[in-house]
Amino acid sequence: MAAxxxxxxxQLISAEEDQTVLAAARDAGIEIPTLCHLEGLPDVGACRLxxxxxxxxxxxxxxxxxxxxxxxxxxxxxxxxxxxxxxILELIFAERNHVCSVCVSNGNCELQNLAMKLGMDHVRFExxxxxxxxxxxxxxxxxxxxxxxxCTRCVRVCWYVECAGTKNVAGRGVNSRIITDxxxxxxxxxxxxxxxxxxxxxxxxxxFYKGATVAEMERDRSKLEFIVTAREKKQWLV
Amino acid sequence: xxxxxxxxxxVELQQRADVVYGPFVDTKEYPQDVDLVLIExxxxxxxxxxxxxxxxxxxxxxxxxxxxxxxxxxPAMRNALGGAAPVLQRAYIELADTNPQIxxxxxxxxxxxxxxxxxxxxxxxxxxLPGCPPDAGKIKAFLTMLLEGQPVQLSPQEIKFG
Ligand code: SF4
Ligand code: SF4
Ligand code: FES
Numbered sequence: 488m489a490a491x492x493x494x495x496x497x498q499l500i501s502a503e504e505d506q507t508v509l510a511a512a513r514d515a516g517i518e519i520p521t522l523c524h525l526e527g528l529p530d531v532g533a534c535r536l537x538x539x540x541x542x543x544x545x546x547x548x549x550x551x552x553x554x555x556x557x558x559x560x561x562x563x564x565x566x567x568x569x570x571x572x573x574x575i576l577e578l579i580f581a582e583r584n585h586v587c588s589v590c591v592s593n594g595n596c597e598l599q600n601l602a603m604k605l606g607m608d609h610v611r612f613e614x615x616x617x618x619x620x621x622x623x624x625x626x627x628x629x630x631x632x633x634x635x636x637x638c639t640r641c642v643r644v645c646w647y648v649e650c651a652g653t654k655n656v657a658g659r660g661v662n663s664r665i666i667t668d669x670x671x672x673x674x675x676x677x678x679x680x681x682x683x684x685x686x687x688x689x690x691x692x693x694x695f696y697k698g699a700t701v702a703e704m705e706r707d708r709s710k711l712e713f714i715v716t717a718r719e720k721k722q723w724l725v
Numbered sequence: 726x727x728x729x730x731x732x733x734x735x736v737e738l739q740q741r742a743d744v745v746y747g748p749f750v751d752t753k754e755y756p757q758d759v760d761l762v763l764i765e766x767x768x769x770x771x772x773x774x775x776x777x778x779x780x781x782x783x784x785x786x787x788x789x790x791x792x793x794x795x796x797x798x799x800p801a802m803r804n805a806l807g808g809a810a811p812v813l814q815r816a817y818i819e820l821a822d823t824n825p826q827i828x829x830x831x832x833x834x835x836x837x838x839x840x841x842x843x844x845x846x847x848x849x850x851x852x853x854l855p856g857c858p859p860d861a862g863k864i865k866a867f868l869t870m871l872l873e874g875q876p877v878q879l880s881p882q883e884i885k886f887g
């Protein structure tokens with residue numbers, strides 16, 4: 488496969504031609520914050536946390552869905568990017584109800600961690616405080632729409648890894664919701680195989696094992712990594 | 726409580742600063758010319774709004790202290806019900822075991838705000854110290870920076886919500 492040469496933050500990098508900017512950066516040890524990206528799933532560019540600047544390009548682009556190109560000059564951590572990333576995070580927090588102190592994922596949450604890392608000590612936008620449901624109809628799992636950031640990792644893991652196609656997004660904009668089957672209670676979704684991969688894939692406290700209380704919802708990502716390695720490399724490494 | 730957890734350092738603090746107002750102080754009236762206030766709790770009723778305006782006009786540095794002050798946290802969960810009336814209806818009528826009635830006492834019970842908001846939605850705030858609660862070590866580190874006149878810089882761990 489042909490190689491492409493580019494620079495990221497001034498560092499010269501050689502990447503494979505079908506790699507994304509995000510993959511090339513991570514291979515070179517350069518960290519770009521992400522939320523909707525999950526290794527092994529097709530990327531959709533939903534969260535915009537991974538925005539980068541490319542010299543000569545008119546607007547900022549998400550690194551997870553932008554392919555590398557010869558001679559590209561990428562910047563991943565400018566003042567402008569930090570400003571946008573913080574604003575995006577604040578909007579995510581303002582959109583639904585994130586009450587970390589009483590959340591199953593407190594202390595184990597990718598959103599909370601990112602807020603800490605990016606220096607978000609308060610939210611400047613008005614909180615919307617929508618009235619949202621919690622679906623605990625399923626025998627094993629629960630879905631709390633208050634904590635969902637619509638990253639669609641659960642949807643993609645359900646379609647592309649488990650191939651069940653139970654989860655989906657309904658509605659538009661601020662009314663978007665993750666649904667199961669034809670927007671029925673999870674327990675009545677006949678296509679669900681009860682595999683729990685969506686619960687493993689969720690970055691926040693939106694999907695959880697029933698019985699987990701405050702700060703108890705820890706995930707074991709190695710389960711997903713195992714499946715991804717098995718699919719991509721045909722290696723079954725435990 | 727977390728503040729009291731600073732144990733013997735409180736003695737040191739007391740030598741360097743006068744505590745002029747708060748739950749441990751008898752004064753009912755917020756004093757003039759205060760250097761620093763740590764304000765905790767979300768803004769839920771009209772008394773809270775009034776106190777915030779008073780303390781802002783009499784204080785140099787205002788700190789939103791703890792998740793409730795910084796985000797609204799648990800008290801703000803009532804906002805999802807849609808306003809003060811449905812909240813009172815739910816708490817005092819629907820969930821009442823006996824004698825359902827909404828408490829009303831002009832001038833005694835301050836009316837609820839329609840929506841619970843964080844402190845910075847009402848007055849400008851200089852610093853934010855999240856945490857539920859912010860633990861003693863974090864409060865101490867924060868106060869030390871202010872006492873020594875250093876710029877306030879908090880580590881990722883020190884701005885964790887929850
Ligand atoms: S999902 Fe994460 S950010 Fe949201 S309330 Fe839970 S711990 Fe906090
Ligand atoms: S439930 Fe979790 S994984 Fe699914 S969209 Fe919401 S936050 Fe993302
Ligand atoms: S990680 Fe790229 S848009 Fe979410």
